[in-house]
Amino acid sequence: MNHKHAIAAAALAMALTTVVSAPAEAAGKEKCYGIAAAGQNDCGNLAGTHSCAGQSTMDKDPGEWKLVAKGSCESMGGMLKAEAKKRYEEKKQKG
Amino acid sequence: MTAIHPLKQAQIHATPVGVGLRHEHYSAALLPSSHSVDFVEIHAENFFAEGGAASRLLDQIAERYKVSIHGTAMGLGSAKGIQPEYLKKFTRLVNRVNPVLVSDHACFTWGNIDDMPVHAGDLLPLKFNHATMNVLADNIDRVQQALGRQLLIENIVSYKQFSPSDYSEAEFLATVAEKTQCGLLVDLNNVLVNYHNFTNGNALQLARQWLRHMPVNAVKEIHLAGSTPVEPGMLIIDDHAQPVSDECWQLFDDATARFPNAATLIEWDNDLPSWPRLLYEANKARCRQAMTTELMA
Amino acid sequence: MSGGNISVMDYQSQFLNEIYHVDSTLGDKGLQVYQNNLHMTAMLSLTVTYPVLAQMVGEQAMFVLSHRLLRAELPESGDWADWGQQLPALIRNSELNAEHPYLVDIAQFEWVFHLASRSQFHALNSASLQRLADEALEQTFITLQPSLKYLRSSYPVHGLWRLHRSQTEQEVPSRQQLENVMNHQETGCYVIAQGAHNTNIVEVYEDEFNWLRGISDGLSVAALLDIFPAFDFAAWIASAIQRDWITHLE
Numbered sequence: 001m002n003h004k005h006a007i008a009a010a011a012l013a014m015a016l017t018t019v020v021s022a023p024a025e026a027a028g029k030e031k032c033y034g035i036a037a038a039g040q041n042d043c044g045n046l047a048g049t050h051s052c053a054g055q056s057t058m059d060k061d062p063g064e065w066k067l068v069a070k071g072s073c074e075s076m077g078g079m080l081k082a083e084a085k086k087r088y089e090e091k092k093q094k095g
Numbered sequence: 096m097t098a099i100h101p102l103k104q105a106q107i108h109a110t111p112v113g114v115g116l117r118h119e120h121y122s123a124a125l126l127p128s129s130h131s132v133d134f135v136e137i138h139a140e141n142f143f144a145e146g147g148a149a150s151r152l153l154d155q156i157a158e159r160y161k162v163s164i165h166g167t168a169m170g171l172g173s174a175k176g177i178q179p180e181y182l183k184k185f186t187r188l189v190n191r192v193n194p195v196l197v198s199d200h201a202c203f204t205w206g207n208i209d210d211m212p213v214h215a216g217d218l219l220p221l222k223f224n225h226a227t228m229n230v231l232a233d234n235i236d237r238v239q240q241a242l243g244r245q246l247l248i249e250n251i252v253s254y255k256q257f258s259p260s261d262y263s264e265a266e267f268l269a270t271v272a273e274k275t276q277c278g279l280l281v282d283l284n285n286v287l288v289n290y291h292n293f294t295n296g297n298a299l300q301l302a303r304q305w306l307r308h309m310p311v312n313a314v315k316e317i318h319l320a321g322s323t324p325v326e327p328g329m330l331i332i333d334d335h336a337q338p339v340s341d342e343c344w345q346l347f348d349d350a351t352a353r354f355p356n357a358a359t360l361i362e363w364d365n366d367l368p369s370w371p372r373l374l375y376e377a378n379k380a381r382c383r384q385a386m387t388t389e390l391m392a
Numbered sequence: 393m394s395g396g397n398i399s400v401m402d403y404q405s406q407f408l409n410e411i412y413h414v415d416s417t418l419g420d421k422g423l424q425v426y427q428n429n430l431h432m433t434a435m436l437s438l439t440v441t442y443p444v445l446a447q448m449v450g451e452q453a454m455f456v457l458s459h460r461l462l463r464a465e466l467p468e469s470g471d472w473a474d475w476g477q478q479l480p481a482l483i484r485n486s487e488l489n490a491e492h493p494y495l496v497d498i499a500q501f502e503w504v505f506h507l508a509s510r511s512q513f514h515a516l517n518s519a520s521l522q523r524l525a526d527e528a529l530e531q532t533f534i535t536l537q538p539s540l541k542y543l544r545s546s547y548p549v550h551g552l553w554r555l556h557r558s559q560t561e562q563e564v565p566s567r568q569q570l571e572n573v574m575n576h577q578e579t580g581c582y583v584i585a586q587g588a589h590n591t592n593i594v595e596v597y598e599d600e601f602n603w604l605r606g607i608s609d610g611l612s613v614a615a616l617l618d619i620f621p622a623f624d625f626a627a628w629i630a631s632a633i634q635r636d637w638i639t640h641l642e
Contacts, residue, residue: 004529004617011626012524018630019518036148037509038118038440039141040472041167043218044335044364045252046432047425048323065459067487069495070450072556075567077491079574140471144510146539146586168470174401181470204470206401206408213466215408217429226400254422255407330421332429 109388111195111358112380113163114373116156123370125155130374134161134195136360140168143184153192163196163316163360164189168214169238170204171248172221172231175212177238178205186241196316196358198247198280201231201268220253223267224260228274235275247315248272249280252288252333264289265308272313281309281354282318282362283346284339288331302346306353314354319343319380320362335364338376344383351387359384412462434458437472442479442502444556445495447564449488457482473510477503494552497545501553501582504541508584509591511539516633517640524641529614534607535639540585542596542604548578550595587636594635599623613641 069077111133116124118141123129135156142153156162166185169177189197202218221227239246250268262270272279286305290298321337339347339361350357361376368376411426435458439446446454457479465478480499488495514537523532551573555565581601583594596604603623606616617625632638 004614005527007617007625008524008529008532008613011629012521014626014630015521015524015633016518018633019516019521036118036121036152037473037506039138039149040437040440041138041140042117042335042364043138043165043167043333043362045217045333045425045429046365046436047428048325048332048334048336049365049432065456067453067456069448069453069488069492071446071448071453072564072570073448073450073492073495075570076448076494076574079567079571080492080494140473143471144473146512147509147591149510170470174398174404178468178470184471203404206405208405208409208412208466211466212468213408213412214468214470215411215430216433216467216472217411217426219404219407219411219426222400222403230400254425255420256422330425332425 109381109384110356111161112377112384113161113358113360114377115165115360115362115364116160117364117367119367120370120373121152121156125159129370132160132374132377134163134358134360136163136165136196136362139164139166139185139188139199142188157192162192162194163198163358164192164194166197166199167218168204168216169199170202170215170219171199171234171238172201172227173203173205173234174230175205175207177234178212178214182238182241185238189242189244196247197242197244198249198278198316200249200251201271202251218251220251220255220257221267222257222260223262223264228262228267228270231271232274235271235277239275239277245276245278245315247278247280249282249318250285251282252285252292254292254330256293263308265305269308269310269313272310277313278315279309279313280316280318281306281314281350281357282320283350284318284320284322284343285333287340287343287346288322288333292330299342299345303349306346306349309354311354312356314350314357317347317350317354317357317359318362319347319359319376320364335362336366338368339379344379347380347383348387351384352391412466431455431459431462433472434462434467434475438476438479441473441476441506442499443561444502444553445479445499447556447559447561448492448495448498448552453488457486460486473506476506479503494545494547494549497543497547497549498552500543501545501549501584504543504584505553505591505593508539508541508586511537511586513586513588513636514538514639515588516636516638520640520642524613529617530612532613533610533642534613534616535642536604536607536637537585537639540583540604540608540637542581542583542601544581544601545578546580548573548576550578550582550593551576553593583637585635585637592635600628603628 113134113136114132116135116137142149144150200218201221203221204215206213235246250264268279286302287298290301294301319339320335321339322331323334323336325331359380363373410423411430435454438458439454461479461482464482467475480496480503483489483499484496526532555569555573559565579595579597581596581598583596585592603620606619
């Protein structure tokens with residue numbers, strides 16, 4: 001038995017221990033289901049909801065719509081401009 | 096009052112009343128304390144995923160309720176045909192759930208843009224002519240064969256008006272039902288919305304006439320929904336965001352009397368009320384049904 | 393196809409083309425309804441597929457992004473959940489990328505999670521583990537969950553993802569919470585796969601990342617052990633089984 005086979009045998013032993021200890025079948029009945037994402041396909045027509053997203057800043061011409069990030073990007077952008085951005089750029093170059 | 100005619104008596108039985116089951120109501124509907132409902136209708140494509148939370152949820156739903164599967168994307172009137180991959184997923188879902196009803200719309204969804212295949216993501220109106228009839232009937236045949244069961248076809252709202260063609264909408268649906276032996280799903284609100292949007296006449300009167308064209312035994316399901324009111328001159332959008340209107344309830348009374356085999360479904364997709372409020376809407380349908388059958392007796 | 397079908401096809405394709413490409417702002421009210429519905433449905437769908445991105449950029453940006461994406465990627469499957477793969481590339485080429493370079497990685501992370509969360513889970517065939525006792529390690533291969541995907545990022549995408557997913561849709565995390573995440577070092581290597589009960593996200597180190605790539609590239613157990621002599625195979629296989637990553641050996 002060479003070195004690789006010894007490693008494989010050890011791995012098998014570990015794997016079998018794990019399989020035995022994992023309560024795989026029992027867990028199948030558990031109600032630990034994660035969250036179902038909202039359905040993306042519906043019959044209700046959304047044409048009338050246009051104005052909610054449109055807001056007054058939205059021009060009628062799609063070509064004029066500006067892409068401005070609000071939400072948490074407002075804080076994130078500020079943070080990146082300072083320390084963090086430098087750090088991540090350095091890291092990126094290394095990576 | 097004379098004795099009830101035996102045939103009429105046979106017709107007087109409560110037909111199932113269900114509600115559309117949407118994401119927002121999954122947990123409320125699965126609570127042990129939830130009141131029951133005769134069936135729930137799900138949108139097929141929302142359960143196309145092969146695994147994950149939605150798929151597990153479906154098992155729980157099907158354990159608790161009878162399920163009707165309603166497609167929103169099959170586009171049975173598409174000249175391009177229904178994409179095989181879509182039909183495969185649809186068939187797999189139907190086989191898995193064994194639903195009480197299976198339905199989709201008399202519309203088209205598939206086509207080409209610059210020779211690239213595209214799906215409309217919407218229910219687009221058909222021209223009611225012979226050529227379209229052939230396309231629709233062929234596609235329905237194919238789907239019914241793939242599923243090995245009857246499909247119900249629903250009338251849609253159209254925001255586009257066509258010049259009169261070979262058939263009226265009602266004749267078109269009646270003909271395709273006869274040709275293919277498919278069933279019909281009559282959406283009462285859609286009939287009303289179309290008349291409100293494109294005629295000046297009394298929409299309720301016109302809708303009642305529309306119903307008279309429907310082959311009685313082919314109508315297996317009725318959809319009830321409400322649309323947000325609009326200013327005069329604007330198109331009513333079929334947003335399924337409101338309780339069923341009085342006008343639509345009145346039309347429902349006619350439909351109940353006419354189509355004794357039809358199940359009823361409350362469709363509510365946007366600005367959803369609470370689950371109990373939705374079930375209340377279903378109970379309302381049940382009560383009106385009972386009153387109509389009592390009158391008929 | 394009969395002549396009748398061609399005329400039906402023509403009308404239908406032309407109508408689709410009008411909805412997707414014609415400017416209706418001054419014209420047909422009906423066409424506007426179809427265009428608005430398409431756009432709003434696309435936006436809603438994108439927000440479901442990319443919930444964290446939506447919280448980060450806000451509703452208005454999602455409105456514009458979905459409009460642009462409809463031009464770049466036509467829906468074609470009939471299930472809106474399949475649409476949106478091109479969004480990371482679209483963001484990379486947008487004006488957002490200069491100010492918010494992490495958004496591309498967030499979007500990529502969310503797309504991978506979206507795909508994995510919809511995939512089928514395959515349970516481990518534990519009998520197949522016996523192949524490790526076999527002589528022929530050159531012919532022994534590890535098969536991973538088909539849904540397993542890995543990705544890299546220079547930004548703490550896992551922390552950002554978790555933080556935003558723990559908020560309700562309308563809430564935006566506080567500056568302090570964001571700062572905490574930004575200052576927390578992540579390994580930069582992520583593995584996402586469908587599990588028995590949940591879709592699992594695991595941060596791994598470089599060596600494990602490379603090992604997994606080796607498996608995906610089709611290396612045998614013998615080859616893996618040759619290339620990564622320092623890698624603790626035994627410890628890894630135990631944790632990989634616990635993470636539901638392995639379906640069988642062959």
